Amino acid sequence: xxxxxxxxxxxxxxxxxxxxxxxxxxxxxxxxxxxxxxxxxxxxxxxxxxxxxxxxxxxxxxxxxxxxxxxxxxxxxxxxxxxxxxxxxxxxxxxxxxxxxxxxxxxxxxxxxxxxxxxxxxxxxxxxxxxxxxxxxxxxxxxxxxxxxxxxxxxxxxxxxxxxxxxxxxxxxxxxxxxxxxxxxxxxxxxxxxxxxxxxxxxxxxxxxxxxxxxxxxxxxxxxxxxxxxxxxxxxxxxxxxxxxxxxxxxxxxxxxxxxxxxxxxxxxxxxxxxxxxxxxxxxxxxxxxxxxxxxxxxxxxxxxxxxxxxxxxxxxxxxxxxxxxxxxxxxx
Amino acid sequence: xxxxxxxxxxxxxxxxxxxxxxxxxxxxxxxxxxxxxxxxxxxxxxxxxxxxxxxxxxxxxxxxxxxxxxxxxxxxxxxxxxxxxxxxxxxxxxxxxxxxxxxxxxxxxxxxxxxxxxxxxxxxxxxxxxxxxxxxxxxxxxxxxxxxxxxxxxxxxxxxxxxxxxxxxxxxxxxxxxxxxxxxxxxxxxxxxxxxxxxxxxxxxxxxxxxxxxxxxxxxxxxxxxxxxxxxxxxxxxxxxxxxxxxxxxxxxxxxxxxxxxxxxxxxxxxxxxxxxxxxxxxxxxxxxxxxxxxxxxxxxxxxxxxxxxxxxxxxxxxxxxxxxxx
Numbered sequence: 001x002x003x004x005x006x007x008x009x010x011x012x013x014x015x016x017x018x019x020x021x022x023x024x025x026x027x028x029x030x031x032x033x034x035x036x037x038x039x040x041x042x043x044x045x046x047x048x049x050x051x052x053x054x055x056x057x058x059x060x061x062x063x064x065x066x067x068x069x070x071x072x073x074x075x076x077x078x079x080x081x082x083x084x085x086x087x088x089x090x091x092x093x094x095x096x097x098x099x100x101x102x103x104x105x106x107x108x109x110x111x112x113x114x115x116x117x118x119x120x121x122x123x124x125x126x127x128x129x130x131x132x133x134x135x136x137x138x139x140x141x142x143x144x145x146x147x148x149x150x151x152x153x154x155x156x157x158x159x160x161x162x163x164x165x166x167x168x169x170x171x172x173x174x175x176x177x178x179x180x181x182x183x184x185x186x187x188x189x190x191x192x193x194x195x196x197x198x199x200x201x202x203x204x205x206x207x208x209x210x211x212x213x214x215x216x217x218x219x220x221x222x223x224x225x226x227x228x229x230x231x232x233x234x235x236x237x238x239x240x241x242x243x244x245x246x247x248x249x250x251x252x253x254x255x256x257x258x259x260x261x262x263x264x265x266x267x268x269x270x271x272x273x274x275x276x277x278x279x280x281x282x283x284x285x286x287x288x289x290x291x292x293x294x295x296x297x298x299x300x301x302x303x304x305x306x307x308x309x310x311x312x313x314x315x316x317x318x319x320x321x322x323x324x325x326x327x328x329x330x331x332x333x
Numbered sequence: 334x335x336x337x338x339x340x341x342x343x344x345x346x347x348x349x350x351x352x353x354x355x356x357x358x359x360x361x362x363x364x365x366x367x368x369x370x371x372x373x374x375x376x377x378x379x380x381x382x383x384x385x386x387x388x389x390x391x392x393x394x395x396x397x398x399x400x401x402x403x404x405x406x407x408x409x410x411x412x413x414x415x416x417x418x419x420x421x422x423x424x425x426x427x428x429x430x431x432x433x434x435x436x437x438x439x440x441x442x443x444x445x446x447x448x449x450x451x452x453x454x455x456x457x458x459x460x461x462x463x464x465x466x467x468x469x470x471x472x473x474x475x476x477x478x479x480x481x482x483x484x485x486x487x488x489x490x491x492x493x494x495x496x497x498x499x500x501x502x503x504x505x506x507x508x509x510x511x512x513x514x515x516x517x518x519x520x521x522x523x524x525x526x527x528x529x530x531x532x533x534x535x536x537x538x539x540x541x542x543x544x545x546x547x548x549x550x551x552x553x554x555x556x557x558x559x560x561x562x563x564x565x566x567x568x569x570x571x572x573x574x575x576x577x578x579x580x581x582x583x584x585x586x587x588x589x590x591x592x593x594x595x596x597x598x599x600x601x602x603x604x605x606x607x608x609x610x611x612x613x614x615x616x617x618x619x620x621x622x623x624x625x626x627x628x629x630x631x632x633x634x635x636x637x638x639x640x641x642x643x644x645x646x647x648x649x650x651x652x653x654x655x656x657x658x659x660x
Contacts, residue, residue: 060522061493167610197378197611198549202593202604209603224522227552231595231604268527270552272579272594282524285492 004087005048006186006218007072007105012081014042014067039289041067043242044081046316049186054212054219056233056250058226058265062286064242066190069222073107073188074098103133106179110191112171116163122149122174123159130181148177151214153207169200176207186218193228205232226269230254238262241289241297244316248323258325261298296328304329338409340511340543341367341390346403346413348382348389350614357614359385359398361567367511370541372534374554374575376590377564380611383547386564387513390545391430392420408510426456429504433516435496438503439488445499446484453506471502475532494525501533508540515547530557551594555579563587566612566622573648583644583655585627621652629654 018037041064070076109115127141146156152173237247246259264282284301299309316326348360377383405412449468472480475498518526562572571584582588592605609626624634
């Protein structure tokens with residue numbers, strides 16, 4: 001048995017239910033047949049992240065990657081399955097005990113403007129949580145905030161400013177400083193650089209790499225941008241419509257993708273090396289998670305789909321050492 | 334080809350915004366040409382003036398912004414001097430625009446067929462039945478399945494990718510000579526972006542339509558465009574054939590941008606980053622606007638550099654100290 005993973009998900013599901021409103025209940029009472037709509041945002045996902053590892057979670061919009069990130073960060077409660085953090089089940093913890101876990105897992109959001117309180121000064125945004133949680137004394141707060149700002153590459157002189165006085169890249173640095181202020185071991189970054197310009201993106205990516213080395217951080221890096229994920233991650237997990245379809249070490253995945261969806265996704269990534277290429281896209285769009293296709297969710301768009309794919313859900317299993325894929329094609333080979 | 338009038342020739346275009354805080358020189362002396370059937374990528378970061386350039390071409394700059402100088406020669410006719418009636422007759426018929434957010438193009442309370450038929454009949458006197466056929470054909474052209482049913486739908490019943498296709502189909506209704514596309518795939522998923530790029534590329538090859546593709550994403554332009562203009566702080570700092578510019582960039586900014594693209598870098602290695610951030614248009618640095626961030630900056634950079642062709646013809650750069658050794 002290897003070292004215990006930092007975080008482990010076992011059959012984690014997250015369902016969102018749209019309950020019937022009063023009018024719809026009346027319609028049903030009068031003989032209508034309206035049902036509650038259930039969205040399986042995350043469907044029995046198994047995932048583990050080892051200490052010090054950077055895992056990239058990739059998928060298109062609506063695949064459930066952000067929901068999964070929020071489940072891991074403790075923002076959403078699970079609808080099924082269990083989350084283990086350092087070997088302990090944290091799904092049903094009392095609020096007291098959950099606090100310790102919550103401090104250790106911090107989240108960085110896509111849009112720093114909507115995740116920073118516009119009426120608070122940077123000093124309070126970063127300093128409030130560590131003081132409340134007793135990490136630093138109130139008297140030490142200013143020095144502590146200065147350290148945090150320096151760490152993310154901002155001038156401590158800015159700490160009396162408000163978020164709107166910063167550029168997008170600087171705001172994202174404030175978001176990172178706020179997350180780091182409670183001394184977490186694990187950061188969930190949800191599209192943390194998607195909203196930034198290319199040159200600023202590179203700066204923040206480098207910041208993430210530096211922080212990882214300095215503070216021995218573990219990341220779950222959620223993104224739709226395969227180029228960024230390839231650059232940062234040790235391991236990549238691909239999601240499609242609520243399920244994990246493939247998981248592999250980064251180099252193996254980019255060199256030899258196994259699942260047809262991964263292959264299609266990699267083929268579509270525009271690369272600066274490819275000039276005047278012919279775009280050969282996969283057909284169709286992501287189906288609605290309210291009414292997902294039967295069997296393998298990808299089969300209506302898959303070029304290799306057989307009858308079996310429409311009937312039976314493929315399970316995620318090891319196809320090569322440390323490589324997992326959920327595709328029936330692997331059974332035939 | 335020599336002697337042929339280009340579809341579009343922009344000469345010294347200046348669009349300024351007269352705000353309370355001062356004059357923002359959003360587009361400051363931009364010149365480029367688009368030949369028939371050519372795809373030109375206009376690349377830059379936010380605030381570089383790439384979108385304002387696009388809006389200026391089609392006469393859609395709102396106050397306090399104004400085109401203050403320069404020529405916009407569309408097939409020889411100067412649009413900067415054209416009156417609103419003339420612009421109206423050109424817009425949507427000979428020049429069309431596709432926006433980043435298709436909901437900007439589509440009216441949410443009208444069905445697709447109403448909007449597309451209106452767009453056809455705004456410029457041509459044809460019957461509603463013929464206009465409907467035209468609209469239907471345009472939807473087929475951009476790869477929308479079951480177009481007859483889709484015509485009867487409302488915009489909210491489409492997915493983001495499908496909406497963008499409808500917007501492109503609407504732009505295609507009059508078979509324009511020039512389409513200006515402002516970040517049309519930025520909000521879309523990778524596989525959907527691939528589908529749209531595929532359709533657009535096919536259309537340009539088949540119809541000889543010219544296209545200006547405005548984007549911040551060098552990787553998209555690398556696959557699509559024939560030529561590229563890189564903008565920084567309201568000016569084109571480098572332009573040329575896509576392979577010349579991307580393989581041997583002359584301007585330090587272009588070089589830095591290419592270095593910042595993660596897929597271009599070795600995994601685990603730090604990305605070559607450009608320090609600092611884009612300057613405010615209200616308070617531009619003296620001389621070359623890039624010099625405070627430039628690793629090659631010197632005293633000579635405090636004077637505004639001219640456009641030169643130091644390496645190859647048709648590969649121009651606005652820099653006194655370009656990267657020549659790499660070419």
